[in-house]
């Protein structure tokens with residue numbers, strides 16, 4: 001399988017509970033390399049742009065409010081089949097449905113406050129990475 005890059009966010013519920021290191025350990029244990037990482041506070045505009053695809057969903061306002069409620073850690077992860085591999089170790093969106101050992105099963109609080117985001121496809125990964133990182137911030 002090809003070496004890919006995916007975009008990851010450690011969400012405010014994860015930073016609030018000091019879980020950055022615990023989640024990064026799971027990411028690295030799965031063979032993914034953290035090739036870029038920064039802790040930021042998303043602006044409302046950034047969060048609205050990032051989740052624009054969900055604009056019509058009833059939880060959109062709640063989702064944006066949550067994403068700007070505290071610091072997040074944005075990351076670029078690299079590895080073989082990184083996009084699917086990360087989705088796999090994240091687990092299902094709803095932590096009560098997530099498989100044992102996944103990040104969301106271990107750490108997520110609810111379907112909304114679910115600790116992590118990971119890109120779902122090659123094209124979205126490229127767009128999401130470009131929203132938060134310039135090329136020289138990614139060191140493979």
Ligand SMILES: Nc1ncnc2c1ncn2[C@@H]1O[C@H](COP(=O)(O)OP(=O)(O)OP(=O)(O)O)[C@@H](O)[C@H]1O
Nearest residue numbers: 059062063092093111112113114116117118119120
């Ligand atoms: N019913 C809901 N109530 C509140 N928030 C929700 C709900 N469904 C989804 N969300 C939030 O919106 C995000 C995006 O939803 P989506 O269905 O794309 O899930 P996902 O692909 O697993 O998550 P992500 O895009 O963050 O990786 C979820 O991660 C979650 O934070």
